[in-house]
Amino acid sequence: MQDLELWTLDELCDHAFDIFEELAADNLSAIDYSMYQQNADSRGFVDLVPPTEDWVEIMMQDIEPELQLEAQIGLSGIDGEADMVLARILLSREKHDSLCHAQWRGQ
Numbered sequence: 001m002q003d004l005e006l007w008t009l010d011e012l013c014d015h016a017f018d019i020f021e022e023l024a025a026d027n028l029s030a031i032d033y034s035m036y037q038q039n040a041d042s043r044g045f046v047d048l049v050p051p052t053e054d055w056v057e058i059m060m061q062d063i064e065p066e067l068q069l070e071a072q073i074g075l076s077g078i079d080g081e082a083d084m085v086l087a088r089i090l091l092s093r094e095k096h097d098s099l100c101h102a103q104w105r106g107q
Helices: 009-027 030-043 054-059
Strands: 044-049 068-075 084-092 100-104
Touching (some): 009 030, 009 084
16 A cells, blocks of 8 residues: 555545536436535535445455545534434545446435
8 A cells, every 4th residue: 555646635635526516417306416416515514434335245355444545424423413414425445446336325
């Protein structure tokens, strides 16, 4: 991993948001997309977490936990409501690896 050019965690969050915003209109329901657009500035979030085992089934290959992270993107709750995850995006930490798999809310 020493010779690889890796995203910082902040850069990876920005990268995940860029991917989300590019693909969200085509992959979320009209209601979810509208809700995101109306609330993104005040309630939008991205959390980076270790990838879960379900990605192995989705991708049909093993996960490299030291090089891959899952970005969960959505809206934080208000008035005690639960957070709403709109997309889970599996990303490589390598800047030159275009790995990107997404699971969208409602799909």
